[in-house]
Each structure stands twice: as C-alpha cells, then as structure tokens.
Amino acid sequence: MIYTVVSLMMLLYLMLWPVQLLHHSEMTVSYIKHPYLTILTISLFLVTIYKNIHISFVIIGFLLLLLAINYSVINGVIFSSYTYRAFLFVMLCVFFYSYPEFITHFIKVLLLVSALLSFLAILAAVLTYFDYPIYYENVSFVDSGGIERRFNLFFGFKVDPDYYRATSYFSEANKFAYFLTPSFFISYINKKKNYLYLSSFLLISGAIVLTFSFFTFLSITLVMLIYKYDNRKKRSLAVQGYRYLFMIVGWGVVSILIFYLYKLGPEYFSSLMDKTGSIRIRLLGMKEALEIITQNKFGVPKSFIYSGEGNTTLAIFYWLKYGGIQVLIPLIIVLYIWFRNCRVMMKSSSSLYSAFSYGLLAYLLQQSFYGDYFEYLFLCTMSILTSFYVGSIKSYNIKQNVFSKPRC
Numbered sequence: 001m002i003y004t005v006v007s008l009m010m011l012l013y014l015m016l017w018p019v020q021l022l023h024h025s026e027m028t029v030s031y032i033k034h035p036y037l038t039i040l041t042i043s044l045f046l047v048t049i050y051k052n053i054h055i056s057f058v059i060i061g062f063l064l065l066l067l068a069i070n071y072s073v074i075n076g077v078i079f080s081s082y083t084y085r086a087f088l089f090v091m092l093c094v095f096f097y098s099y100p101e102f103i104t105h106f107i108k109v110l111l112l113v114s115a116l117l118s119f120l121a122i123l124a125a126v127l128t129y130f131d132y133p134i135y136y137e138n139v140s141f142v143d144s145g146g147i148e149r150r151f152n153l154f155f156g157f158k159v160d161p162d163y164y165r166a167t168s169y170f171s172e173a174n175k176f177a178y179f180l181t182p183s184f185f186i187s188y189i190n191k192k193k194n195y196l197y198l199s200s201f202l203l204i205s206g207a208i209v210l211t212f213s214f215f216t217f218l219s220i221t222l223v224m225l226i227y228k229y230d231n232r233k234k235r236s237l238a239v240q241g242y243r244y245l246f247m248i249v250g251w252g253v254v255s256i257l258i259f260y261l262y263k264l265g266p267e268y269f270s271s272l273m274d275k276t277g278s279i280r281i282r283l284l285g286m287k288e289a290l291e292i293i294t295q296n297k298f299g300v301p302k303s304f305i306y307s308g309e310g311n312t313t314l315a316i317f318y319w320l321k322y323g324g325i326q327v328l329i330p331l332i333i334v335l336y337i338w339f340r341n342c343r344v345m346m347k348s349s350s351s352l353y354s355a356f357s358y359g360l361l362a363y364l365l366q367q368s369f370y371g372d373y374f375e376y377l378f379l380c381t382m383s384i385l386t387s388f389y390v391g392s393i394k395s396y397n398i399k400q401n402v403f404s405k406p407r408c
Contacts, residue, residue: 052094053090054094057386063330067086092383095387097391100388103384106384107356110183114179115199115200117207118200122210137151157170166207173211173212173213181216187204189355190352222362285311285317288312289321292321297324299324318372344392345385345392348388
C-alpha cells in the first residue's frame with residue numbers, strides 16, 4: 001500500500017513537460033508544489049527506502065547543494081529553487097535505485113509523449129502553411145507574471161508564421177528540441193526493431209527540424225559521431241563503398257528536397273538560417289561575460305545591471321557570473337560524474353538503456369550550450385544515470401541486474 005502511495009506521489013515530481021499546462025491553474029500548482037505535500041512525500045519516501053541512500057547520491061547532491069547555497073548567498077536569499085532541486089535530485093536517485101522498473105516505464109512514457117508532441121507540431125506546421133484557421137485563446141499561466149500568450153490545448157503556443165519555429169507547449173523552440181533529443185536516439189537506435197520505433201523516429205526527426213535549433217543539431221551530430229565510433233565494425237571494402245555511395249545519394253536527395261523547399265519560401269528560410277546576427281550577439285555576450293567575471297571574481301547577483309548588447313547562454317558563463325570562480329571545482333566534478341555515468345550506461349546489454357544514454361549525453365551538451373543544469377527534467381534524467389551506475393557496480397552478476405536489462 002505504501003509503495004503504491006509513494007509511486008503515485010512520485011509521479012507528481014516525474015511529470016514531464018509541458019509545465020505550462022501543469023501550471024495553468026492555481027490548484028494544479030498548489031498540488032504539485034505545496035510545501036506540506038512535498039514534506040509528506042519525502043517522509044513517506046524515506047520511510048520506505050531509507051536503506052538505499054547510496055554515498056554516490058549524497059556526493060552529487062552535496063555538490064549541487066554547494067552550487068545552490070553559493071548562488072543564494074550571492075543573491076541575498078535564504079532559500080533558492082536550486083536548493084530544493086538539489087534535494088530533489090537525491091530523492092529521485094534513491095527512488096530509481098529502489099524501484100528500477102520505473103526507469104523502463106519512464107523511458108517508454110518519454111518516447112510516447114515525444115512522438116505525440118512531434119505529431120502535433122508537424123500537424124500545426126502543415127495547417128499553418130496552408131492557412132488553415134487554428135483557434136487560439138489568450139491564457140495567463142501561473143508564474144508567468146501576468147503575461148498572456150496565445151494558446152491552443154492541442155498545439156500549444158501560437159508561433160509567428162513569418163518566423164516559424166515549432167515550440168509545442170514549451171516556452172521556446174530550443175527547449176522543445178531538447179525535450180525530444182533523448183527520444184530521438186531511442187527511436188533511431190531501435191528503428192529496425194519494429195515500425196513503432198521507426199514511425200517515432202520519423203515524427204521526432206521532423207519536429208526537431210521544425211525547431212531550427214542550432215544547438216540541438218550540433219549536439220545530435222557530435223553524439224551521433226560518438227555512437228558510430230562506439231559501434232564501428234570491420235567491413236570489406238565493397239561493403240564500405242556501398243555504404244558511402246548510399247550516404248552520398250541520400251545527401252543528394254536531401255539537398256534537392258531542401259532546395260525545392262527553399263524555393264517555396266526563400267525569404268522565410270533565409271531569415272531562419274541566417275545566424276550572422278545571432279553569432280555576433282553570442283560572441284559579444286561571451287566577451288562581456290568575461291569582463292564581468294574578471295572584474296567580479298566571486299560572482300554578482302542576478303539583479304546586477306550591465307548595459308551590454310551581447311548575450312551568451314553557455315552554462316559555464318552563467319555559473320561563473322552568478323556563482324563566481326568558487327563554483328568551478330564542484331561543477332567540473334558533477335559534470336565528470338554525469339559523463340562517466342553516460343559512458344557506463346552506453347555499455348548496457350539493453351538497447352533501450354544504451355540508446356537512452358546517448359540521448360542523455362546530447363541532453364548534457366545542450367544544457368552546457370543553453371541551460372543551468374538544474375532544470376527538473378534534466379535532473380530527473382541524470383538521477384536515472386546515477387542510479388543505473390550505482391546498480392551496475394554492485395558485486396552481483398550484471399547480467400542478472402535489473403539495471404542491465406529492463407523488465408518489460
């Protein structure tokens with residue numbers, strides 16, 4: 001009975017995006033974020049699985065807590081959301097370690113939601129292209145500061161048709177693309193198993209393209225190279241020749257398709273693909289961030305006003321600016337541990353887990369490009385990596401370990 005109660009309550013904290021939908025009403029927010037419910041959940045959780053709190057979970061949680069406390073001190077607050085999330089990370093690690101079957105359920109639900117949102121994003125893009133009317137209403141979401149946005153329950157936020165980037169229910173296109181990335185690798189690596197994986201791969205790929213997220217394209221390309229290197233096989237020259245010929249023909253077909261799409265709307269695609277201004281702003285932002293960091297080595301509060309024209313989204317600059325040089329050591333240690341855990345999970349005998357780990361490595365890169373490493377879904381996926389690593393280094397046979405082969 002307690003297991004069922006804990007499982008249901010933990011699902012509240014494992015709820016995936018879109019948070020805009022979850023925050024639509026005050027009642028929903030109160031139910032998910034109310035401090036008394038949080039305390040009750042943690043209490044029940046610790047009563048049932050307190051024996052499974054591993055030192056690895058505590059170490060990473062402590063390092064995250066150092067980042068959170070440092071941030072709170074600099075910004076003059078007693079308790080920041082980062083502090084809560086550091087404790088939440090440890091709680092999730094213990095949860096997945098105690099009930100490893102939830103890892104499989106989580107991955108499958110993530111893939112299902114990603115495929116569904118991808119289908120809706122593609123459908124919205126097609127309807128928009130053919131000027132089919134979609135009804136949107138003005139909605140003010142909780143925690144939005146009273147700002148109203150045009151919203152449709154099935155298609156999410158309205159997108160500017162002159163600068164179309166799929167966002168679904170997310171606050172911006174990049175975050176939608178980041179959400180889809182783990183499922184992209186899951187469906188890609190398993191696409192030959194059945195048509196469900198293949199169809200999911202096609203849908204998710206199409207939706208990612210519609211986001212026009214440069215950092216997503218970059219991270220997927222880098223991790224795909226790692227995947228190809230890890231799974232390289234010795235082949236005859238003839239087989240290699242056919243593979244390269246197929247790749248050349250495939251790129252030719254894709255190039256022709258892109259050319260004809262460009263002819264349909266040259267101004268639209270030019271505005272989307274022209275990153276000159278964006279790159280200039282990013283480089284200028286890095287330069288300005290370095291100036292702030294060198295002048296304020298121990299960090300500045302977020303209320304710090306700098307009249308610069310640039311903007312950088314790199315996580316390392318974010319933490320050095322608002323956390324100071326003292327965050328470098330704990331941050332580097334945490335990133336190393338997560339990267340190591342990714343590499344360990346990649347060697348899993350389960351293709352589902354292995355594919356998921358490649359997606360999480362891309363997700364980690366994306367957070368480094370544009371994030372702060374404290375987003376709820378990101379911490380949830382990193383807790384899965386951590387619990388898997390701890391389960392994998394146990395003394396018993398890894399082939400009989402539930403962490404190596406999921407229960408389906």
